[in-house]
Amino acid sequence: MKKTTELFFSFLKIGAFTIGGGYAMIPLMQQEIVEKKKWLKPEEVIDMVAISESTPGVLAVNFATYVGYRVAGVWGSIVATLSVVLPAFIIILLLSTVLAAYSDNSLIQAILKGIKAGVVVLLIRAIVKLIKICKLTPFNIVLIISTILVSLLVKGIVFYIIISGAIIGIIYGLIFAKETFKA
């Protein structure tokens, strides 16, 4: 089989069988990409995750582009990216066609209302996970609280808040962690 064909089917499988995307994809990727196809060495997976985390964008696409490029260059990265998103694209298209036809249905409305209540719990879980990753240092606590206050008081400035976060991180680094900035 050609490398690109193999990439297509591997990433199609990864896209179709991971629910929730991103991090949920890592175990299946390890199995498929490292153990079965041997496209990456185990330690390269850590590299891939680190790079994907420190660059913007959709994690799953970052992973797919990274592996696809390593295996078969630019074409490989295109094939891997498109195939990892294809299952999600098709499933949501089908679901939204069906739901659009029944959107006034009271049963569908009841289900969506229930899900809205339950999603709060998933979001809280995500926050807890993120806090565990970045730790509650005084710097982080101040930044978290001021983000909450600012965005509650002023609407429509999410993009600016994100940019400010990056700038504050850099300024903080320049002032308090000078040694890491040397060389």
Added chain:
Amino acid sequence: MKIVWNLFWNFFLIGLFTFGGGYAMIPMIEEVALRETWISSGTDIYGWVGIAEGTPGPFAVNIATLLGYQNAGFIGAFFATLGVILPSWIILVLIAAFGKKILETKYATAALKGLRPVVIGLISVVVIGLIYQNLFQTSLDLWNLSIKGFDYFSLIIGIVVFGVSLIKIKQKSLSPIFLIILSGLLGILFYQVVGI
């Protein structure tokens, strides 16, 4: 055609400004979707956030496809999805081609130190806003608080799902799909069976 371009461009920006995957995207999507009137009220999107969480594939792609389709059919879905994945692809190809040197500057690491807490704060605001919307059926506006029409069912469902989410089986937390299905079923039970 304008709406298709809007979908593409706004999802491109969302993709470009997302750090740390899926959930970090929600505050931006909510803001853009309201501004561009892709959704009529802030609450509309969260039923879908749950569905996106319970269906295969990357969260960002699910939401882009959905909002694209609802506002401009298949073409809209296609270009919204293309928009959200393009920044990732371009950046990772550049890194792969030119080596990770361009990334390993101290500035990227430092910027990330500031970005993480900000993302946590933004998602917290989503949670606060969503709880408020669920309970009072209107979006949270600190300058104009309303406490009419308290929805007990939503509170009960939230508490039950939270309780269940604490259960661990063989030290593993329950999967999000299970919690989403449970929420949907509780929705039927409370809004359809118990109360009209």
